[in-house]
Amino acid sequence: MSFSPDIVERLARARADLRMGVPIVMTGDGTALLVLAVETLTPARLADTRELGGTPALVITSRRAETLKARAYDGDIARIHLPHDADIHWLNSVANPDDDMRAPMKGPLASQRDGRADLHRTAVRLVKSARILPSALTLPLENAASFALEHGLTVLPADLAEPHLSSTSPLHPVVHARLPMSLAEAGRLHILRPEDGAEEHYAIEVGRPARDKPVLTRLHSACFTGDVLGSLKCDCGPQLHAALAQMGTEGHGILLYLNQEGRGIGLANKMRAYSLQDQGFDTVEANHRLGFEDDERDFRIGANILKEMGFSQVRLMTNNPRKISMMESTGLTVTERVPLRVGESAHNRAYLATKAAKSGHLL
Numbered sequence: 001m002s003f004s005p006d007i008v009e010r011l012a013r014a015r016a017d018l019r020m021g022v023p024i025v026m027t028g029d030g031t032a033l034l035v036l037a038v039e040t041l042t043p044a045r046l047a048d049t050r051e052l053g054g055t056p057a058l059v060i061t062s063r064r065a066e067t068l069k070a071r072a073y074d075g076d077i078a079r080i081h082l083p084h085d086a087d088i089h090w091l092n093s094v095a096n097p098d099d100d101m102r103a104p105m106k107g108p109l110a111s112q113r114d115g116r117a118d119l120h121r122t123a124v125r126l127v128k129s130a131r132i133l134p135s136a137l138t139l140p141l142e143n144a145a146s147f148a149l150e151h152g153l154t155v156l157p158a159d160l161a162e163p164h165l166s167s168t169s170p171l172h173p174v175v176h177a178r179l180p181m182s183l184a185e186a187g188r189l190h191i192l193r194p195e196d197g198a199e200e201h202y203a204i205e206v207g208r209p210a211r212d213k214p215v216l217t218r219l220h221s222a223c224f225t226g227d228v229l230g231s232l233k234c235d236c237g238p239q240l241h242a243a244l245a246q247m248g249t250e251g252h253g254i255l256l257y258l259n260q261e262g263r264g265i266g267l268a269n270k271m272r273a274y275s276l277q278d279q280g281f282d283t284v285e286a287n288h289r290l291g292f293e294d295d296e297r298d299f300r301i302g303a304n305i306l307k308e309m310g311f312s313q314v315r316l317m318t319n320n321p322r323k324i325s326m327m328e329s330t331g332l333t334v335t336e337r338v339p340l341r342v343g344e345s346a347h348n349r350a351y352l353a354t355k356a357a358k359s360g361h362l363l
């Protein structure tokens with residue numbers, strides 16, 4: 001029978017559960033963990049987790065641990081013993097840098113290494129992939145299968161889930177239709193849907209570019225604040241419009257609008273980063289304080305869409321050398337880099353300087 005969800009579908013469920021605050025059960029290495037996302041944890045669920053007995057561990061990324069000066073590293077994660085008197089506010093203050101400046105000390109953060117590092121690592125990676133704060137409360141479980149059944153919880157075998165956390169889900173065309181735009185009248189919008197239940201991505205085809213020639217291409221990452229609201233803090237809106245305008249003038253092009261808001265951390269986390277930037281941290285420092293890497297985007301998505309549409313050579317509109325190297329590593333040929341320097345303002349001068357200094361952008 002094909003009714004049961006497969007591992008990719010279970011992963012999608014697990015992400016949705018964690019975003020809502022519902023715990024999941026993760027199995028592996030002959031053991032099992034109850035996993036709760038700190039951002040969506042409620043006092044009732046924290047109390048019930050304690051009631052189960054055993055030793056809960058708070059798992060954060062090593063980026064967040066560096067900020068907290070918590071010496072509890074195991075490679076890219078850190079595991080912290082949950083103090084007996086720790087309440088929901090304490091857990092939040094470890095996960096969320098919001099009040100780091102006001103209250104930098106969270107008390108002594110004791111390490112808790114109990115041999116489940118691989119499961120803990122998968123747990124925090126899963127929470128991160130749900131675009132919430134990358135921090136998980138975990139508790140070893142006995143009789144995990146019956147516990148999950150009793151409480152209706154999603155069970156996720158970590159070893160099966162792990163490869164899907166680092167791979168790109170196949171995308172399939174859903175529909176396309178004509179869309180005349182002020183900057184590029186001969187437009188057509190294609191919707192692409194991934195198999196893993198994550199966000200859809202869009203391809204805007206201008207004209208009918210030849211599939212056997214280099215196509216003028218823009219890989220644009222969603223920026224609600226810049227693209228829609230005209231934010232002056234970044235250069236995204238002007239880049240989007242300049243790319244479409246050039247495609248309109250040349251008569252052909254492909255603009256991929258990838259729903260990777262905030263370099264892949266989601267809009268809520270990007271706003272947390274903006275709040276930290278108002279405290280004086282730059283883009284990269286703000287991401288690290290939240291527990292993220294500099295850039296969490298997966299550019300392979302863009303390459304896959306281009307191949308799916310039949311292209312193999314691109315003239316890429318970007319200032320980001322990582323986009324070029326990624327395209328080439330997936331077998332697409334970048335015949336030319338078309339610089340896209342627009343939208344500099346007094347508000348984004350520091351942002352652009354950080355892009356050049358820390359992210360290697362060619363500005």
Ligand SMILES: Nc1nc2c(ncn2[C@@H]2O[C@H](COP(=O)(O)OP(=O)(O)OP(=O)(O)O)[C@@H](O)[C@H]2O)c(=O)[nH]1
Nearest residue numbers: 221222223234260261262263270273283318319320
């Ligand atoms: N995390 C985070 N993301 C940001 C910030 N400002 C803009 N973004 C996001 O950054 C993405 C755009 O990336 P950029 O680094 O501006 O440019 P790029 O795509 O790497 O390079 P170009 O092709 O040259 O534009 C969008 O998803 C924005 O939402 C910020 O301060 N923090």
Ligand SMILES: [Zn+2]
Nearest residue numbers: 223226234236
């Ligand atoms: Zn932006």
